[in-house]
Amino acid sequence: MPRLNVEKSMALHKEALKVLPAGVSSNARLWRRVCPIYTPCSLFVEKAVGSHIWDVDGNEYVDYRLGYGPVILGHSYPQVHDAVHSVDERGLVYAFSHELEIKVAKQIISLVPSVQMVRFANSGTEATMHAIRVARAYTGKEKIVKFEGHYHGAHDYLLFSTEPEFTDVQGDVPARASPASLGIPTAIRELVIVQRWNDFPGLEETLRKHGDEIAAIITEPVMGNSSAIMPEKGYLEFLRKVCDEYNIVLIFDEVKTGFRLARGGGSGSLWGQG
Numbered sequence: 001m002p003r004l005n006v007e008k009s010m011a012l013h014k015e016a017l018k019v020l021p022a023g024v025s026s027n028a029r030l031w032r033r034v035c036p037i038y039t040p041c042s043l044f045v046e047k048a049v050g051s052h053i054w055d056v057d058g059n060e061y062v063d064y065r066l067g068y069g070p071v072i073l074g075h076s077y078p079q080v081h082d083a084v085h086s087v088d089e090r091g092l093v094y095a096f097s098h099e100l101e102i103k104v105a106k107q108i109i110s111l112v113p114s115v116q117m118v119r120f121a122n123s124g125t126e127a128t129m130h131a132i133r134v135a136r137a138y139t140g141k142e143k144i145v146k147f148e149g150h151y152h153g154a155h156d157y158l159l160f161s162t163e164p165e166f167t168d169v170q171g172d173v174p175a176r177a178s179p180a181s182l183g184i185p186t187a188i189r190e191l192v193i194v195q196r197w198n199d200f201p202g203l204e205e206t207l208r209k210h211g212d213e214i215a216a217i218i219t220e221p222v223m224g225n226s227s228a229i230m231p232e233k234g235y236l237e238f239l240r241k242v243c244d245e246y247n248i249v250l251i252f253d254e255v256k257t258g259f260r261l262a263r264g265g266g267s268g269s270l271w272g273q274g
């Protein structure tokens, strides 16, 4: 395969390093393999149309990333483009309510069987943070079960074992909560129980020991942050059942799967959809 010319991207990344930590606004943009000479590097985009994207060096790519999912209809898809622009002509930020909130909420409720009400958030991080707060308030309990390799955003409460070391996941080594970054208080680790996904007996044992302390189990319905690992047959139903049994709130984080996997998202399968 010919080596890509990414000189302009490399120059921009060098410049970015002066003003942005690691030269990027998200760690996921550090590309270690595309820029073999000057690593790490980040590709700088010139434009994107439909399913294609061009970098500042003129290389054209088929864009399988699509903004990690939300651009599922392609870049600048005419109906989406027109709808966004027709709204922005009437002002973008009001700090007041707007009728569209009701319309969109009703549409989401009609599409996703598990949803009765909607609270909008600005990011996935915020959404999962609020969800676990509600779970704690509802159950009066504090601990949260999360799964190894699942990512739920950048707040301290769930930033554990998102990319565990290989040595941590081999053989019989039990799953453990390892913080994904410096700066996460050890006190928070006490509130997080990391489990191995698809391990039925492992979770059952944890619930027998700690069920009365656990407020929520949070999961991606399909493990999208480690390629795409499917739940074992019956696993999502099993999570639903044990949560009911132990008075635990089950949180499906559908930041990646929502409206993409199926109309009702990953959780829709529990209600016979998707």
Ligand SMILES: Cc1ncc(COP(=O)(O)O)c(C=O)c1O
Pocket: 068, 122, 123, 124, 125, 126, 128, 151, 152, 153, 154, 220, 225, 253, 254, 255, 256
């Ligand atoms: C499953 C999942 N949850 C939460 C998040 C965090 O979303 P955001 O980056 O909007 O905070 C992500 C981001 O990739 C995600 O994949």
